[in-house]
Amino acid sequence: MTESEAMTRADIVARFDRMARVAQEGRRILDSRPDGAVDEGFGTSGYRDTSGLPDGALRASLGCGDPVGVAEPRPGETVLDLGCGGGLDVLLAARRVGPAGKVYGLDASAEMLELAKANAAEAGVGNVEFLHAAIEDVPLPDAAVDVIVSNYVINLSADKPRVLDEAFRVLRPGGRLVIADVIAEDGLDPDRRAEAERLVGCALGTLTEADYRDLLARAGFSTYTVTRQRAVVGGLHAAITQAHRPDAPPGILIRPMRAADAEQVLAIYQAGLDGGNASFETTAPAWDAFDAGKLPLHRYVAVDAASGQVVGWIAVSPVSGRCVYAGVVENSVYVHPDHGGRGIGLALLNALIESTESAGIWTIQSGVFPENTASLRLHEKAGFRVVGVRHRLGRHHGRWRDVVLIERRSPVVGR
Ligand SMILES: C[S@@+](CC[C@H](N)C(=O)[O-])C[C@H]1O[C@@H](n2cnc3c(N)ncnc32)[C@H](O)[C@@H]1O
The missing domain is CATH 3.40.630.30 (Gcn5-related N-acetyltransferase (GNAT))
Structure with missing residues (x-):
């Protein structure tokens, strides 16, 4: 990674550290966004059911979809949330996998992880573990998890191919990946696209559907679909991307x-x-x-x-x-x-x-x-x-x- 990319990631992490403090102070993060920012459809409005979850997790919610609802983790499965933020998806996944399962929440922002840990403690879940790390370098061994979810994070990476390579590596054979992210239509005017990305906080640019499909195929995923959920602004769309790693015999x-x-x-x-x-x-x-x-x-x-x-x-x-x-x-x-x-x-x-x-x-x-x-x-x-x-x-x-x-x-x- 170049120095400027490293700086960019540091800037992004600092921004989310500040946002985490907003939620820690009892305010909703989305309410603190600059004037003109597009927030409609983001956060908890993307979920079918958030009942019974701690207020701190709801206030911190910044996602653009419900990847856990799509992935449907089963009891006993191991789940990894890439860029877990305040931990809402971690808690939803923890409910589904139950005490026999486990959920890892990974985030580069130490403040977000503090918030997520406090939310997990308040929710009384014991089957979660938080990893202070980058989504480009996941500190887990190969084939360690059954399911990966990620909610409005991958657009923030300066090295998106590497994120998908890492997701492939840590998924077990037959494991599944569900990403909620904002994607761009093909052929958008570059200035219009950059302005739309700024309005929704995609600081390092969006992928198109074709980009996602190409990167998933290169990473080794054998099936992949990208489904638009709703238009966001200026040719950007919230989308759910699903992929799975090829299955294999034991060993x-x-x-x-x-x-x-x-x-x-x-x-x-x-x-x-x-x-x-x-x-x-x-x-x-x-x-x-x-x-x-x-x-x-x-x-x-x-x-x-x-x-x-x-x-x-x-x-x-x-x-x-x-x-x-x-x-x-x-x-x-x-x-x-x-x-x-x-x-x-x-x-x-x-x-x-x-x-x-x-x-x-x-x-x-x-x-x-x-x-x-x-x-x-x-x-x-x-x-x-x-x-x-x-x-x-x-x-x-x-x-x-x-x-x-x-x-x-x-x-x-x-x-
Ligand atoms: C828009 S928020 C979404 C948080 C959470 N998934 C949700 O739905 O509320 C993006 C999160 O990704 C984290 N993040 C951004 N870039 C990252 C990176 N390269 N590695 C790890 N985490 C990152 C940020 O710290 C932040 O918590």
């Missing part, structure tokens, strides 16, 4: 493939080719060629959660440059030979299906040697059908081989 994490994974990915590729039934290729490509041929947003690795070792990967290539085939891709999935039979291939395929459908891709196809019955079974489990057998399609180690053409047509994209 495995699925995350985006990175250049640093190249050596392990290519070694697994080569091991598959050496088995003789994976592909016509006999030698795995160099990373540059692999990287250039695969779509960047639909590559995942499965890693051992304890060691971080890559145990499988999946990626897709476009089948054609022709416009009509824009939503048709061909997949490759490889699992390390020592880790077969653990459900890793199916988890990778499911992650790919979700991420391609989220991006509007309608068909995934693949060619499989008929002898590779494990791969045919795996793809069938993931909803692929056999299109037909292509006879004597190519020579492999001097022998003509058939290829089974399989495909999965999405039931949700392009119906």
Whole structure:
């Protein structure tokens, strides 16, 4: 982070420290905002039910939606609130997860956390813990929480991609993220947009729906939706963004493939080719060629959660440059030979299906040697059908081989 960004965050934190003092003095923070600020629809008005919560939490409420109401945390789950402020969403989540669950409230403002702790004490909840930290550097281990909520905070970050990367990292496989935030319409005049952002206090600018979708996909979320809730001012809208991390078998994490994974990915590729039934290729490509041929947003690795070792990967290539085939891709999935039979291939395929459908891709196809019955079974489990057998399609180690053409047509994209 540059010095000016660090200053900006310090300025923002100082501003929220001051706001927390307003609530500590018994006033509603939204009433203390400068003249002309747009407050309608913010704070407690975004919630269905805040009965029984301490006044201090209600006075401090600054959100633009009800992410806990959308995420619906279940008893026993662990929830993280990014930028918890005075703790209203922490208390709502704590009620839902009950004594068997736990809620972390994270905020960079020490004064907001003091307020949140006092509110939690007044509410008599014991299953909460507050973290004085930045949403860009969450002090929790990987895969630590079931649910992440965040209410009108991410627009305040100078490094929004990093916030979503961190959210992905700390979510457990299958975990869900629900963000209430203000977003901008596409194509707004920059001056008009900046003025609207100023009026609603988005000090570091808003994202558009397309920005959110792109950042979520890059972070590795396999499903994501951005739903506008209401117009706010000047082309800005309060929106709820929902995303989830790909599910995985016990002891495995699925995350985006990175250049640093190249050596392990290519070694697994080569091991598959050496088995003789994976592909016509006999030698795995160099990373540059692999990287250039695969779509960047639909590559995942499965890693051992304890060691971080890559145990499988999946990626897709476009089948054609022709416009009509824009939503048709061909997949490759490889699992390390020592880790077969653990459900890793199916988890990778499911992650790919979700991420391609989220991006509007309608068909995934693949060619499989008929002898590779494990791969045919795996793809069938993931909803692929056999299109037909292509006879004597190519020579492999001097022998003509058939290829089974399989495909999965999405039931949700392009119906
Ligand atoms: C608009 S308030 C929303 C608070 C709360 N979510 C609510 O709904 O009332 C934004 C909160 O995010 C915190 N915040 C802003 N930038 C942050 C960052 N980079 N890391 C952690 N917290 C941050 C502020 O201190 C403040 O408490």
